Amino acid sequence: MNSDRISLFASAASWIEGESLQQLERVASLPGMAKVAGFPDLHPGKGSPVGAAMLSIGAFYPYLVGTDVGCGMGLFATDLSVAKAKPEKWSKKLHYLEEPWDGDAAAWLEERGASGDAFNGSIGTIGGGNHFAELLRLREVNDREAFKALRLDEDDLVLLVHSGSRGLGEALLRSHTDRFRDGSLIADSKEAELYLKQHSNAIAWGAANRELIAHRLLDQIGSGYRTVVDLVHNSVTLLTTEDVPSFLHRKGAAPSDAGAVVIPGSRGAASYLVMPIGEQEKNLWSVAHGAGRKWNRSECAGRLRERYNAESLRRTGLGSYVICEEKGLLYEEAPQAYKDIESIIDDMVSFGLIRVIASFTPLLTYKVRER
Numbered sequence: 565m566n567s568d569r570i571s572l573f574a575s576a577a578s579w580i581e582g583e584s585l586q587q588l589e590r591v592a593s594l595p596g597m598a599k600v601a602g603f604p605d606l607h608p609g610k611g612s613p614v615g616a617a618m619l620s621i622g623a624f625y626p627y628l629v630g631t632d633v634g635c636g637m638g639l640f641a642t643d644l645s646v647a648k649a650k651p652e653k654w655s656k657k658l659h660y661l662e663e664p665w666d667g668d669a670a671a672w673l674e675e676r677g678a679s680g681d682a683f684n685g686s687i688g689t690i691g692g693g694n695h696f697a698e699l700l701r702l703r704e705v706n707d708r709e710a711f712k713a714l715r716l717d718e719d720d721l722v723l724l725v726h727s728g729s730r731g732l733g734e735a736l737l738r739s740h741t742d743r744f745r746d747g748s749l750i751a752d753s754k755e756a757e758l759y760l761k762q763h764s765n766a767i768a769w770g771a772a773n774r775e776l777i778a779h780r781l782l783d784q785i786g787s788g789y790r791t792v793v794d795l796v797h798n799s800v801t802l803l804t805t806e807d808v809p810s811f812l813h814r815k816g817a818a819p820s821d822a823g824a825v826v827i828p829g830s831r832g833a834a835s836y837l838v839m840p841i842g843e844q845e846k847n848l849w850s851v852a853h854g855a856g857r858k859w860n861r862s863e864c865a866g867r868l869r870e871r872y873n874a875e876s877l878r879r880t881g882l883g884s885y886v887i888c889e890e891k892g893l894l895y896e897e898a899p900q901a902y903k904d905i906e907s908i909i910d911d912m913v914s915f916g917l918i919r920v921i922a923s924f925t926p927l928l929t930y931k932v933r934e935r
Contacts, residue, residue, distance in 0.1 A: 605856025634770025635728025
């Protein structure tokens with residue numbers, strides 16, 4: 565698929581569901597939409613595709629960003645050595661990331677430029693769906709200079725956190741759709757300015773949430789942390805132009821204009837640290853944000869239950885441990901439900917969008933304990 569308005573950065577070998585391509589075409593036909601880009605992790609979303617970047621002129625569409633404004637990936641360096649890693653012991657020890665944090669939520673948020681009193685009970689919690697916190701070990705370094713520039717240590721574990729603004733982003737979208745349904749907001753209107761202000765707060769809230777998740781998890785196993793990368797993949801950005809304002813929507817697309825990007829696989833596959841290369845305009849300054857779903861959630865249990873019991877899914881083919889005590893979610897988020905991350909990375913390399921810095925494999929994935 566390639567036209568004046570639509571670019572698809574996926575090889576013929578990549579499996580892209582027809583519905584997601586139809587959604588991409590519908591978005592490209594929206595009033596004011598100048599260009600859309602789909603990536604190899606493209607899959608259908610609720611009314612608009614996930615794994616896409618969309619550029620509009622003079623107005624923007626909050627529903628294209630969705631409910632989880634500020635959702636993204638945070639990669640954190642730890643003090644935990646690979647040699648002394650105890651994933652089985654940690655899998656029994658780690659708890660409480662579903663419960664409200666007992667610290668000063670308002671102060672934590674204020675220090676990081678965010679607020680949201682009504683959602684203070686959610687700060688530092690992972691949430692459901694495809695969100696997770698995952699301890700990773702280095703598999704391979706491909707670009708040693710870039711790896712060192714990020715001050716990473718080959719002998720230490722890293723923590724990858726995928727989460728967002730929890731209920732804050734959902735409330736923001738609902739306040740828009742209650743008045744405008746799936747309509748756009750005109751640049752410089754009062755409604756647009758209010759949305760963008762609240763959107764910026766949700767972005768900061770999501771980053772603060774990922775950092776607090778890292779703090780809470782690592783504190784239980786005796787490690788400090790340092791933020792290496794934190795990037796948002798659900799957002800709308802005002803671009804400066806000479807004349808009419810333009811807006812870059814990202815829905816499940818990582819920014820490629822802010823340095824290194826971490827792109828996770830499923831919980832049973834490698835995750836990649838990559839560096840965007842080239843001018844990036846053709847792909848709307850964005851790249852894939854992960855492996856992307858292969859199966860709908862409703863299909864997963866039926867496809868997998870005859871072959872796997874719940875307990876078998878708590879260990880992956882890589883031998884890593886999975887903390888997920890919600891049985892339905894265990895099946896919905898099984899590695900088999902996701903596309904092959906190696907193909908996703910290969911596609912983006914072949915299109916000249918990225919070079920690989922390093923790859924990591926999971927030791928322990930935390931999703932949810934029973935409450």
